[in-house]
Amino acid sequence: MLVEYDGAAFHGWQIQPDHPTVQEAIESALEVVLKTRPDVTGSGRTDAGVHARGQVAHFDAEQPLDAHRLRRSLNGLLPRAVRVHYLEETRPDFHARYDARGRRYHYYVSTVPTALGGHTRWELRPVPDFDMMNGAAVSLIGRHDFDAFCRVQSETHNRVCTVRHARWIPEPAAYPTPEIELWRFEIVADRFLHGMVRAIVGTLMEVGRGKRPPEDISRILDSGNRREAGPAAPARGLVLEHVLYDEPFRRP
């Protein structure tokens, strides 16, 4: 299934006690329809407050299901902040996490607080130098150990990721005043560590504000020390846009 969610309503993807999570919402809705509660596996976890437009998840059904009807039932049962946009039977060994070859995240910012859409953007003051941030972001591309950009508590041991794309892109002018610019940071990698995109954005922001030289990104990568990187950017600007598979997860 392809799932969109507004992260503001949840304590992240993964089930945890006493907090609403996306995984819990989907499993509960499936339980109502199927009369049995399946385990729903996502392509990866997203943190509290992080959004998704293109999360992919799977579950094993005990019997054949009418995917079209099930999707409609789920959307009727789920809170409005979660939408299942696509649902289909796939090959029996498909795995949303292990089969994923890449993920695309976008981090959205605006240079001024806005009344419309502030919900999914980080409002930057002072305004950073986006060219300088792009100069620094080049150092992220390629295969690196991202220890320094991984949350310290993370239990992941292998911290090598291959970043294929990392770039700030201006979005079309939406406001009738040049004071308000909308930008997004696009990053594509084979895998992401816990808190990695937010640590990268927070560190680039320090470069863009002249608090660090652009060369710092390589130095921080080499250090392997989370304390060398900048503070994490707020969750609300981050969206999991797309999960890439070798073959479409749709049934042939």
Next chain:
Amino acid sequence: MLVEYDGAAFHGWQIQPDHPTVQEAIESALEVVLKTRPDVTGSGRTDAGVHARGQVAHFDAEQPLDAHRLRRSLNGLLPRAVRVHYLEETRPDFHARYDARGRRYHYYVSTVPTALGGHTRWELRPVPDFDMMNGAAVSLIGRHDFDAFCRVQSETHNRVCTVRHARWIPEPAAYPTPEIELWRFEIVADRFLHGMVRAIVGTLMEVGRGKRPPEDISRILDSGNRREAGPAAPARGLVLEHVLYDEPFRRP
């Protein structure tokens, strides 16, 4: 001043008893700073629930003001759903409504309910034929009496408007599934009547769903009868994007 607001939080622009309005919010904030309450005049009213990214308004100050400081104070006092993005002293006879030569509205839709951004879009089901709607929208362009697209209770007598642009435009694909399309209806005219854009969008939607022939738009315009047009589209999809003046409203 250039004002952005999230219409969901207000009963429209214009002050009315017992309901929060944008005009009231701005006048109250000004009163705190100026110790006297000015009348704030907008380029036009927007209905309850309608948003603005580019509303323009003016007020007469009794003494010279530091515009930069005043704007910062206002944004500190105003609810988050209203932002003053620009504020400047202008020529003494400037009038936000009378001097406006045109307005640009956008009406935003999606072909599927979405979790992110549904707040400012109308979700269309079933999906209309946008090409057919564009064929019909051509009939709106030019100078016409828009009686049939004006709310019946409106006290405006002159209902002649000149529409310069009226077109559905697809927005860039944001979702990793072709099922979800985002579109907007752009309309530019010298002036708009009460409820006009929403009546137009609602009527075009009936064309796009095959309930009316595209030729109906001309017939409805000729009829001058509001009951001939379709139902009003919901307020939440509508945004006042830009108000046009002969000269920029900024001080030379």
